[in-house]
Amino acid sequence: xxxxxxxxxxxxxxxxxxxxxxxxxxxxxxxxxxxxxxxxxxxxxxxxxxxxxxxxxxxxxxxxxxxxxxxxxxxxxxxxxxxxxxxxxxxxxxxxxxxxxxxxxxxxxxxxxxxxxxxxxxx
Numbered sequence: 001x002x003x004x005x006x007x008x009x010x011x012x013x014x015x016x017x018x019x020x021x022x023x024x025x026x027x028x029x030x031x032x033x034x035x036x037x038x039x040x041x042x043x044x045x046x047x048x049x050x051x052x053x054x055x056x057x058x059x060x061x062x063x064x065x066x067x068x069x070x071x072x073x074x075x076x077x078x079x080x081x082x083x084x085x086x087x088x089x090x091x092x093x094x095x096x097x098x099x100x101x102x103x104x105x106x107x108x109x110x111x112x113x114x115x116x117x118x119x120x121x122x123x
Contacts, residue, residue, distance in 0.1 A: 004112055032099065
């Protein structure tokens with residue numbers, strides 16, 4: 001069983017930055033991938049970014065490429081999502097998720113989910 005806890009959300013003006021954290025309970029994460037997804041009111045859950053824990057390889061949705069960066073800290077069992085140049089359309093609840101295997105852009109491929117953290121970007 002893996003427990004994930006997100007933090008770092010909040011209210012920010014357009015153009016600003018936030019860093020989300022996803023702390024994992026599992027000690028050994030080497031065979032896992034972690035992804036970030038977001039869901040805005042009235043919209044479907046959307047892939048944002050993902051990382052393979054073993055080699056650190058990453059993948060991003062086109063909508064955030066060049067603005068968001070996903071990274072991991074092995075010692076802290078934590079994955080980060082650095083979000084820069086935020087736009088009002090980035091407003092959503094952001095969830096991190098984990099799966100055994102390589103990164104995926106499909107939410108259904110992930111087995112473990114955090115409770116989510118709200119990000120609100122004002123114009």
